[in-house]
Amino acid sequence: MSKLLIAEDEASIRRVLTKILTEEDQSFEIIEAEDGEQACKILESESIDLLLCDIKMPKKDGVEVLQFIKSNSIDLPVIMISGHGDIDTAVETMRQGAFDYISKPPDLNRLLNAVRIALKHDQLHKENKTLKKKVSKTYEMIGEASAIAEIKSMIDKVAPTAARVLITGENGTGKELVAHWLHEKSERNKKPFIEVNCAAIPSELIESELFGHVKGAFTSANKDRAGKFEAANGGTLFLDEIGDMSLQAQAKVLRALQEQKIQRIGSDKDVKVDVRVIAATNKNLKEEIKASKFREDLYHRLAVILIKVPSLKERIVDVDLLANHFLSLIAREQGIKPKSITKDALEELKQHDWPGNIREFRNVIERLTILGKSTIDAEDIKTYL
Known part of the structure; x- marks a missing residue:
């Protein structure tokens, strides 16, 4: 059942619209408003799936109703009803968020198509929002300890920036969760989040995994292959357990961070990449630097912002x-x-x-x-x- 609101000051047009819609689809429930002010009151008190709104109405016109919907964050598609002289205004309302407009007198097919498309679009929009909420719930950070509150505050400050982040903490503390939160709260959240577990990939394969290779670069390279840096272009690359990365691979990662470009194995051609790198480790990298197992210059490139995740x-x-x-x-x-x-x-x-x-x-x-x-x-x- 879809609940439709018709805001139109001419009773005859309201009757025609109601008749057309209910005869075509008996699942439509129609509510009528004779002016813009009444329409706004209904929108405040009831859950409406679609609004058909005349542009010229007493008390509040269609533009004011549309502004009311935007200012009150009411989520529904609006189809404007325009007289011959209102076409320019109708087009302008679409720029302001209206879904479509139909002209008076309403054409049967035009009206029904506009309503069906608007309802379908709205359904997909709401399903997408629900899915995003489910995704966000997956990476929800639970806790009221002061250390967790500090991390949440740090994420809110750092996520919108381009700053690189190094996340430290014991195994199982939730370092990956922090990385996901940094991505989801950043302007890159519509682009890929690519994760590489540096400890799980053999040292001889890590460079190919990160930077890709061209056909013939080594024995099993039977075709060109993009690496994780290219896959994460525009988004975030999460280098988990970076303390386990080989020194040779570290040198190439350092170059990629400095120059924002990489080279596939077996190629001398530079590939530009726009990637935010977030790294994590359970090791003490300063001790690893002293033992000549980790590059100090890479550490300083990565550790612009340090976030330590507490143990349970x-x-x-x-x-x-x-x-x-x-x-x-x-x-x-x-x-x-x-x-x-x-x-x-x-x-x-x-x-x-x-x-x-x-x-x-x-x-x-x-x-x-x-x-x-x-x-x-x-x-x-x-x-x-």
Whole structure:
């Protein structure tokens, strides 16, 4: 059922529009407003899927109604109804956000097509917004510890800039989560977020992975292949566990950061790239520099902004929030009813050292969701931790 509002001061035209729409599609529910002021009151009080709005009306005209919709962030498509002398104004309203306009007297096919297209477009728009919210929820940062509040504040300040960020912290603390947040809150969020785990790629392959290669560059290079720098062009490249990258690859990454260009293996042709690099490591890079395992000049290129992610032990006050968050999240993923957890069980969780940090914590909550009682108690924690 789609709810349509017709704002038109001429009763005869309202009747014609209502008749055309209801005869064509019985799922349409039509509400009528005889002037712009009444239309605004209806838009405030009811959820409307589409507005058909005359341009010339008493009290508030169509342009003022459109301005009211924008200023109150009401999300719906608007089709303007224009008389012969209102065409220029109708075109102008489209520049201001109206979806379409139809002329008086309304043509049956023109009207129905405009309504169908507007409703379909609006449905896709809302589905896209819902999907984006789901994506954002995936990388939600849960916690009220002061260290987490500082990271959130830092992200808000740094994300809109082009500054490079080095994220440090133990394994499983959520360094990747911080990188995703930096990307999502940046102006690059509509472009790719490309992740490379430097520790998971053999040292002899890391350069090809980052910079690509041309056909014949080495034995198995049977075709040209773009690397991760090119794949991330316009967006963000996340170099996870960069402390495990070979010195040779580090030199090439340094050049890419300095000159904003790369060369594929086997080619002497420069390829320009516009990439924001975010790096992360669980190693002490200053100690790695002293041991000649990491380039100092690359460190200073990467560490424009430093963000240290605390261990779970350092933010143990967040255990209650994290436990309930993961219980709800895992239940949704498993398609089951969320389990509850007692205060005694939460206290048991707080006594654990959590060497694997958030990653280990999530795994334990998933184990408890599957194996624990409907209300997880301290006995469950002792059994399944």
